[in-house]
Amino acid sequence: MPTLIIKNLYAEVEGKEILKGVDLTINGGETHAIMGPNGTGKSTLASVIMGHPRYTVTKGTITLDGEDVLDMETDERARAGLFLAMQAPAEVPGVTNSDFIKTAMNARLNDDKKLSLFKFIRAYDKAVKELKMNEDLPHRYLNEGFSGGEKKRNEILQMKMLKPRIAILDEIDSGLDIDALKIVGENVTEMKNKNLGLLLITHYQRLLDYISAEHVHVMMQGRIVKSGSTELMKKIDEQGYDWIKEELGIDDERVIPEDEERIILGSCATREALEKE
Amino acid sequence: MSINHLPKVLQPILDSLENVIVIEQGQIKHQALSSSFDNLKIHDHLMGLPTMPNEELEHMGKLNQELMNSNLTLELKRNSAIKETLYIVYISEDKDLTQRTTIHLGVSSSLNIVEYLYATNNATMHLFSDIKLEENAQLKHISINHITSPNALTVNRLYNLNASCVLNQANVLFSNALTHQANHIQLLGRYAQARTKTIGISTKTQEMIIKTVIEHLAEQTEGYIEHYGIANDESTLMFEGVGKIHKHMRRSVAKQSTKGVVIGAKARLDANPLLLIDEYDVEAGHGAAIGRIDELQLYYLMSRGLSQRDAERLIINGFLAPFSAMLDNEKLQETMQDLLNQKLQ
Numbered sequence: 001m002p003t004l005i006i007k008n009l010y011a012e013v014e015g016k017e018i019l020k021g022v023d024l025t026i027n028g029g030e031t032h033a034i035m036g037p038n039g040t041g042k043s044t045l046a047s048v049i050m051g052h053p054r055y056t057v058t059k060g061t062i063t064l065d066g067e068d069v070l071d072m073e074t075d076e077r078a079r080a081g082l083f084l085a086m087q088a089p090a091e092v093p094g095v096t097n098s099d100f101i102k103t104a105m106n107a108r109l110n111d112d113k114k115l116s117l118f119k120f121i122r123a124y125d126k127a128v129k130e131l132k133m134n135e136d137l138p139h140r141y142l143n144e145g146f147s148g149g150e151k152k153r154n155e156i157l158q159m160k161m162l163k164p165r166i167a168i169l170d171e172i173d174s175g176l177d178i179d180a181l182k183i184v185g186e187n188v189t190e191m192k193n194k195n196l197g198l199l200l201i202t203h204y205q206r207l208l209d210y211i212s213a214e215h216v217h218v219m220m221q222g223r224i225v226k227s228g229s230t231e232l233m234k235k236i237d238e239q240g241y242d243w244i245k246e247e248l249g250i251d252d253e254r255v256i257p258e259d260e261e262r263i264i265l266g267s268c269a270t271r272e273a274l275e276k277e
Numbered sequence: 278m279s280i281n282h283l284p285k286v287l288q289p290i291l292d293s294l295e296n297v298i299v300i301e302q303g304q305i306k307h308q309a310l311s312s313s314f315d316n317l318k319i320h321d322h323l324m325g326l327p328t329m330p331n332e333e334l335e336h337m338g339k340l341n342q343e344l345m346n347s348n349l350t351l352e353l354k355r356n357s358a359i360k361e362t363l364y365i366v367y368i369s370e371d372k373d374l375t376q377r378t379t380i381h382l383g384v385s386s387s388l389n390i391v392e393y394l395y396a397t398n399n400a401t402m403h404l405f406s407d408i409k410l411e412e413n414a415q416l417k418h419i420s421i422n423h424i425t426s427p428n429a430l431t432v433n434r435l436y437n438l439n440a441s442c443v444l445n446q447a448n449v450l451f452s453n454a455l456t457h458q459a460n461h462i463q464l465l466g467r468y469a470q471a472r473t474k475t476i477g478i479s480t481k482t483q484e485m486i487i488k489t490v491i492e493h494l495a496e497q498t499e500g501y502i503e504h505y506g507i508a509n510d511e512s513t514l515m516f517e518g519v520g521k522i523h524k525h526m527r528r529s530v531a532k533q534s535t536k537g538v539v540i541g542a543k544a545r546l547d548a549n550p551l552l553l554i555d556e557y558d559v560e561a562g563h564g565a566a567i568g569r570i571d572e573l574q575l576y577y578l579m580s581r582g583l584s585q586r587d588a589e590r591l592i593i594n595g596f597l598a599p600f601s602a603m604l605d606n607e608k609l610q611e612t613m614q615d616l617l618n619q620k621l622q
Contacts, residue, residue, distance in 0.1 A: 094599070095592065
């Protein structure tokens with residue numbers, strides 16, 4: 001059973017401190033949800049756990065089964081069992097979905113073993129069907145020209161294929177219509193077992209109608225300010241976050257000012273402009 | 278197809294090809310064509326040199342004329358549309374090859390050609406191609422080079438397109454040699470259209486210079502240039518793309534794009550896109566994206582467990598996709614991947 005422990009985590013991006021002492025423990029079989037308003041550091045936490053190159057950890061520790069995660073490269077973290085379904089996954093032209101996931105699965109095997117192509121194709125086709133995606137998916141280029149909903153489902157498809165031990169779903173629900181959300185919810189729920197710890201990051205309580213979470217946390221000012229059970233989630237759904245801010249004497253919950261959010265989290269605008277030419 | 282005495286490395290490729298002409302040391306060594314090619318005349322005698330659009334090509338043409346030791350002329354009759362692909366394999370193992378290839382497509386004819394250039398040991402290879410499309414003709418012309426010789430490779434091609442012609446042209450440059458490629462495309466008749474793409478991979482101390490010119494000499498002509506490059510080690514890779522729209526050639530379109538990745542710490546990749554436009558009523562543009570491998574793409578692939586090396590390899594292989602898509606021979610698609618990976622090892 002996997003255990004991910006985050007202790008007193010501080011992290012910054014481009015010299016700006018965003019995480020300010022996050023503490024969180026996720027065990028296999030548990031589902032945690034981090035909720036909170038925009039700009040409070042939720043997605044930053046996900047990116048830092050996975051080793052996003054633009055974030056720097058300044059203090060604190062992350063361990064997976066006692067192993068120091070911060071000492072690992074991103075690919076080593078993935079092979080150790082971490083998975084992040086990204087909010088805005090990169091588009092990679094010329095690389096097909098099936099080549100990509102095949103390479104990822106082969107990377108998990110020892111040198112002398114090789115993935116059985118037949119088994120792979122069967123498993124992939126099955127996952128495509130279960131997520132109700134188009135049959136041509138394996139031959140399409142990775143996320144290129146995908147709609148928002150297709151990208152999210154493709155993330156879950158990868159999760160199904162790679163069978164991680166700790167999976168973080170970063171706003172998997174944003175931009176999904178209700179049908180797609182149902183499909184994603186069913187598929188994630190089906191994967192739940194004692195060897196999988198789940199962390200859901202979301203603005204909306206709606207996601208938790210489809211993937212139940214027994215641990216609910218609220219993030220503000222770059223750390224977890226309140227934890228509870230489904231009761232907490234219900235209260236947030238009914239009353240919003242103001243009562244928590246009042247209770248804790250928090251004036252401004254954000255760590256990322258609204259106008260900066262796009263610059264830090266968005267992709268390079270110049271590059272996009274060029275590609276559009 | 279099995280032919281004795283041809284280089285062993287090429288055997289599996291040759292086996293996979295139907296409709297092939299093999300030229301080795303200036304002689305047609307093998308020719309196996311289906312009846313679809315009955316309307317294609319194949320000569321080994323000379324046709325005269327064409328009128329050259331500039332001094333540089335004039336010079337290269339004359340040099341080729343003087344030193345030429347191999348000639349191939351293809352002539353396709355009017356109204357002949359051949360769906361099957363014609364493969365032409367040029368082999369140069371020891372001696373230098375100075376090749377002239379002339380292709381003439383009659384009115385409303387169409388042809389698909391894939392050239393495979395193979396030179397090894399210390400052989401040099403110099404190609405001069407003179408390609409003419411009569412009205413409404415269509416040509417798909419792909420060139421793959423597999424040059425292990427460190428010596429020079431020069432390729433000069435002149436395309437003349439008459440009215441309503443369509444040219445789809447692609448070049449895959451895997452050579453280890455000092456490489457100069459210049460393709461000059463003249464759009465002589467209305468509605469003529471040319472689309473050309475080149476991928477160059479330079480390694481070690483290699484210098485690779487790739488020049489593509491599309492000249493619009495008629496109204497409503499369209500030209501698209503795409504350049505892809507990967508520069509490794511201490512190599513230099515230069516792209517020059519020229520879209521030239523002459524006066525009065527209204528409603529013409531000239532576009533180009535360059536996408537380049539610099540892997541080597543001391544490598545250089547230059548893109549010089551030029552739009553020379555002497556008319557107002559046109560559509561023109563160019564874009565270039567050159568740099569290291571995209572950090573966010575790498576992060577994404579690595580976040581699924583791919584090592585940095587595997588992730589880079591996959592992203593770079595992705596550059597080949599537009600070229601693979603133009604080939605319907607799987608063996609050649611595979612060969613291209615292998616050549617790329619060998620080159621980047």
